[in-house]
Amino acid sequence: MKEITDVKEAGLAAIERSNDLNELTQVRNEYLSKKGLVASLMSGMKDLDASLRPAFGALINDCKEELEKALKQKQEALTLVALQEKMAKDWIDISLPATKFPVGNLHPLTLVQQEIEDIFRSMGYRVVEGPEVELDLYNFERANIPADHPARDMQDTFYVDSKWLLRTHTTAIQTRTLEKSADSLPIKVVCPGKVYRRDDDDATHSHQFTQIEGLVVGENITLADLKGTLQLLAKSMFGEQRIIRFRPSYFQFTEPSVEVDVSCHICNGKGCNVCKGSGWIEILGAGMVHPHVLDMAGIDGTKYTGFAFGLGVERVAMLKYGIDDIRHCYTNDARFLSLFKRFE
Numbered sequence: 001m002k003e004i005t006d007v008k009e010a011g012l013a014a015i016e017r018s019n020d021l022n023e024l025t026q027v028r029n030e031y032l033s034k035k036g037l038v039a040s041l042m043s044g045m046k047d048l049d050a051s052l053r054p055a056f057g058a059l060i061n062d063c064k065e066e067l068e069k070a071l072k073q074k075q076e077a078l079t080l081v082a083l084q085e086k087m088a089k090d091w092i093d094i095s096l097p098a099t100k101f102p103v104g105n106l107h108p109l110t111l112v113q114q115e116i117e118d119i120f121r122s123m124g125y126r127v128v129e130g131p132e133v134e135l136d137l138y139n140f141e142r143a144n145i146p147a148d149h150p151a152r153d154m155q156d157t158f159y160v161d162s163k164w165l166l167r168t169h170t171t172a173i174q175t176r177t178l179e180k181s182a183d184s185l186p187i188k189v190v191c192p193g194k195v196y197r198r199d200d201d202d203a204t205h206s207h208q209f210t211q212i213e214g215l216v217v218g219e220n221i222t223l224a225d226l227k228g229t230l231q232l233l234a235k236s237m238f239g240e241q242r243i244i245r246f247r248p249s250y251f252q253f254t255e256p257s258v259e260v261d262v263s264c265h266i267c268n269g270k271g272c273n274v275c276k277g278s279g280w281i282e283i284l285g286a287g288m289v290h291p292h293v294l295d296m297a298g299i300d301g302t303k304y305t306g307f308a309f310g311l312g313v314e315r316v317a318m319l320k321y322g323i324d325d326i327r328h329c330y331t332n333d334a335r336f337l338s339l340f341k342r343f344e
């Protein structure tokens, strides 16, 4: 029994001496684990005379309880100390200015593309996309550009093989849409996307650029609808004062075809170096969808008509923001790109 009291006193002293939770765990293992000192005292009970066992047992239980109570108190005290130390160490000065992360902005081409998409969405158009690696069928054949047409010249087109190529215009999205929607007219879509041509890059030419084309097919669609639509586009993009004019032109996809000029937004039509003194700036190609194009897509050209138009996003961005070199659009100079923050 003297031994029990000694173990208890030693245990309480060891608990008191513990400086952190690790030390305390070691003390717990030493005294209270299955092979600890208290357990080994307990195992001595079987060697005792039966009359002594109750008092012995009571003493051991008391020893165990006191050690457990002391351990619990010490553990709480040490946990509190550890928390206070951590809080003291991790102290944050909330009055310091926060770390600033540089925030980017949208690319000028994205800004123009989104603006044009929004204008057409407000008129009920859907935005449709298509693959950049395209079949000859949709890029040329269905666009009414047969095998011997100069636009197919190796100088102009990046061919992947005899069937596949990098699309040279977003007209490929239109021919796909015509085929897909032949049984669910009317069609009213705009088709934005990157296109590729074998061009030597300079201030106004690029091997990769962005187009947006529009297509409307239905009953009683006329050139007047096209003109009204493009007039609204010109005013939305370049200001309420803008007017447009049509000049006769030729495209394979449309018949009749027109080039569309908008009155110069810099000089209001008086003549300046942007419009080369003419007062007009060419921004679009357009026309009525060629009946043969409708035929090839399985649409009855005697019942339905349609118009189509296409514009270069780079060209519009350059006019709108006064960009003097198309290469700025893809060389990703952060100083140039950051200029467009204010337009968002």
Ligand SMILES: [Zn+2]
Pocket (backbone or CB within 6 Å): 264, 265, 266, 267, 268, 269, 270, 271, 272, 273, 274, 275, 276, 277, 279, 280
């Ligand atoms: Zn001008």
